[in-house]
Structure formats: structure tokens, C-alpha cells
Amino acid sequence: MKKDMSKRSKQELTDAIRQRYATASKQEKSRILDEFVYLTGYHRKHAIRVLGSNDQLNTEVCPVGRRIYDEATKEALIVIWEASDRICGKRPKAALPILVES
Numbered sequence: 187m188k189k190d191m192s193k194r195s196k197q198e199l200t201d202a203i204r205q206r207y208a209t210a211s212k213q214e215k216s217r218i219l220d221e222f223v224y225l226t227g228y229h230r231k232h233a234i235r236v237l238g239s240n241d242q243l244n245t246e247v248c249p250v251g252r253r254i255y256d257e258a259t260k261e262a263l264i265v266i267w268e269a270s271d272r273i274c275g276k277r278p279k280a281a282l283p284i285l286v287e288s
């Protein structure tokens with residue numbers, strides 16, 4: 187088992203083998219997979235996922251934005267938070283209807 191391949195080398199090898207793996211028969215896939223596991227040092231199940239996946243899905247990253255509240259909403263949330271003895275986690279969501287009535 188070789189583990190001294192760089193990430194770039196593994197990516198190039200994956201790109202080269204992926205098309206051949208997709209069109210191979212079950213016996214050929216097993217042989218291709220054995221070679222790929224030996225060369226990359228991946229576990230067999232991980233290698234199956236890598237060769238069977240579409241590379242474009244892995245490279246797309248969705249940006250995570252911060253929620254922006256107006257000043258009035260922030261102040262109301264702070265008042266409710268302090269009135270509930272500064273509870274955190276999922277508990278404020280459950281307590282919110284009770285606190286709004288108060």
C-alpha cells in the first residue's frame with residue numbers, strides 16, 4: 187500500500203481512471219479498484235465513492251452568509267434572552283411563545 191502520493195497525483199490518477207471505471211464490467215471494476223486502492227492507499231469503500239462520484243459536486247462550495255437583523259429585532263431578542271435567564275441552544279425557540287405572551 188503506497189501512501190506517498192501527493193494530493194495532486196491522486197487527483198490526476200482519479201480523473202484518468204474514473205471514465206474507465208464507469209464503463210467497465212463488474213469484473214473489470216474489481217480489478218481497477220484493486221489497482222486504485224493499492225496506488226492511492228485509500229480504503230476500498232472510499233475508493234468506490236471517489237471513482238463513482240462526479241468531481242464537480244465535490245468542488246462546489248456554497249457560501250454561508252450571516253443573518254442580518256435590524257436593530258429593533260436585535261433589541262427584542264436581547265430582552266427575551268435576558269428575561270429567560272440567558273438560555274441558549276434550542277430552548278429559546280421553545281420558550282419564545284410563552285415569553286412573547288408575558
